[in-house]
Amino acid sequence: MNATTAFRAQLLPRLRAVPFQASTLPRVVRSYSAASSDTAYKYIAVSEPRPGVGQVTLNRPKSLNALSTPLITELNAALRTLDASPSIGAIVLTGSPKAFAAGADIKEMAPLTFSEAYTTSFIESWSDLTTAVKKPLLAAVSGYALGGGCELALMCDLIYTTTDAQFGQPEIKLGTIPGAGGSQRLTRAVGKARAMELILTGNFFSGEEAARWGVAARCYATHEELMEETLKTAEKIAGYSKVAVMAAKEVVNKSQDLALRDGVEFERRVFHSLFGSNDQKVGMKAFAEKQKPEWTHS
Template sequence: MQRVVRSLSRPMATATRLQPATSSTLPRIVRYSSTSASDSYEFIKVSEPRARVGQVTLNRPKALNALSTPLIKELNTALRAFQGTPSIGAIIITGSARAFAAGADIKEMAPLTFSRAYLDSFIENWSELTTSVKKPIIAAVSGHALGGGCELALMCDLIYCTTSANFGQPEIKLGIIPGAGGSQRLTKAIGKAKAMELILTGKSFSGEEAEKWGVAARSYPDHESLMKATLDTAETIASYSRVAVQACKEVVNKSQDLGVRDGVDYERRVFHSLFGSIDQKIGMTAFVEKKKAEWFHE
């Protein structure tokens, strides 16, 4: 690898900049602990259960992890902290075995008026993770993922779930509609006919169906096996070049906004741009020399 770096006139000391950074402006992140929580949070737990993997666990057990404004603010803060931590390569959002998130906090929503919801842009910040976090996010879903919980999972880049997980957009039963992207993302995932039926009837669907329909990438028999598989996948993703991983996420997400021809043109431009990265040189040289690539993430 030294020959590659010298050919690019880059000193080996560059690797020093890749060591985990600390900042007094970021909430403290507990390292390599699957259960310890940051003292900064009330409604979530933050940990690094594997090297280079960050995890946010929703933690309102009495409310089945119902999503409230305070919880979403904490979630966004934790995700921004992971985004700003160079050592983190992938992020997991999960709940408990009983509930990923059983919906939005109805007690918070019930008294809202149109003008208050409109002027305050109610739940707009729920979608912050789709714009502010460039690192891949995996949703690990057990139990209920209804309403806002289903929408939160759909915002993530990848969903793993248990076969018995309970997904759905039951807002029709409350006299409202999905408000955090459910009608859009669910329709893109499963098609108009199935999405229309689910949203108009409020019916739920299982984790087994979620995998069959393409909502989830994989389903597992229980919470324990779900979390192991999710951690394994997150660890694998985090082991690759951060530059290439971010580019992969970018082009796949762009496919949801562009037609095929424009999407392929966009992909090709990003593909060309990666030939300006150090990691492309390192990766291809390591492949030719049958060595393990040691990424610079540059």
């Protein structure tokens, strides 16, 4: 039995024990497509379940939302569309109650040679959402978020999860390592010692541990509660000035790249720049007059 077969033999019986309930998915209010209204997605579903909130649901149930190049291509296209939409203020990325994404598609990766992976920059496009999406991106994680699925969640700006979700970077069991930022983002989230242990052993960690360690912001008992609270947070964010929200996301993300002194200076410059926006005037005037601000998003 090879490493891939052994890993699947260990994981799949546990996954089959968790029933998938399509009824737990939010009601679709508005549908989008990557290119036009005549184009449908195959591996994802896109909706607007709350005003101002776009939702992308990974939709490869037979493979537990395994991440393949075609799925990532659709995901990037959908995120670009939602990011460009003037009616969308925040985006939620989720999977099913059984699996957010149980890993990368092993069938796609297994036959690759070094030269093929290297010359085609295999999985480089996975990082597009960390650089191209300017609006807040919230991950709602139930079930398994393993390997590439864990990395995909870590790329998001905010993670909410169920208590019994299972995160992990088990690539070591397949004779390889994380390749989409797992070793870097997980280390920043939990520290070197804990990340080293998780990556070298391939051990999973629960949603409750993810929240306790700072990987996730909050954890919830059920998938239904998770989706309700994630969408509620996304709707709240979408109700603020898009200019200020974009700036807030930018300065927090910069804290991961800059030394403290440089980061504080960067934050101050962005803070100064917002005094040139209409929404800064709208917000402060409304506060002074005890009125609800009517954002112009400019």
